[in-house]
Amino acid sequence: MDKIYIEGLKVHSLIGVYEWERKAPRPLLIDLCLETDLGIAARTDDVNDTIDYAKVAGLLEKVALESDFELLEALTLAMLDALFRDFPVQAARLKMSKPDILPNASNVAVEISRRRS
Template sequence: MDKIYIEGLEVFSLIGVYDWERVATQRLVVDVTLYTDLSQAANSDKVEHTLNYAEVATCIELVAKSSEFELIEALANEMIKAIFAQFSLPKIRLKLSKPDILANALNVAVEFTRENPH
């Protein structure tokens, strides 16, 4: 299976459990692997034969911007559901990072790998 990677996509979301986290959006970083067949695009060199990764990035950004989840687990799950709803993909791996949350850690993240239920 071929893959398209979007790495280090910065998004902003109202996310967190604590009251101080609920007053302003926070920076999150998304790394996503989109599993798909790229053979037609590789042979044709035509953009219409591949997945538009800019549209996937926009989908992720819109989910982050419009949500108010407490947990990054819930937000990551919602991002995956939105990607599956908009794009025909058999499988997605998504890592959602909250890099600015712990002063003594570089990052806190969750990672999900999901197959399309349809």
Template structure:
């Protein structure tokens, strides 16, 4: 096994509980950790034998484009479900950072994980 990391992925989405948050998209920053069997790719040097992280990132950005969740937790759950459904990963951890949402804090973040069932 091994890990693939995608850090600081910029995802624009409509998210938030308050009315003022629902009038325009917010840019979230996502850190993704994928648990992946990398043994075949280590031997073959072929992208077909691993998880294409560019496609994972593209998939997550697309989830953001069509999402209208209120909570980061719900958005994160959807991101994890889509990745687990579409890519050969054993588990995923997502940290979602929402910048400049509190007047006295630079960011708020949640982190969650799911495993393949």
């Protein structure tokens, strides 16, 4: 299966368990891998025959801004659900990073993968 990658996408979301985390949206970084058939787009060179990266990024930004989750796991799954709802993907892997949240670690992250049944 062919793959589309979007790496280092920066979004903002009100997310966190602790009260101090819930005062303002926090920056998050997303690494995404989508599996889909890119054969037609490769032959036609037409954006209408592929998954538009800008639309994917816009959807992820929208989900992040409109959410109010405590856990990265919940936001990550909500993003995957939206991707499967709006785009013809066969499988997706989304890694969400929350940098500088722990004083002794540069980053924490979760990664969830799903496949269309």
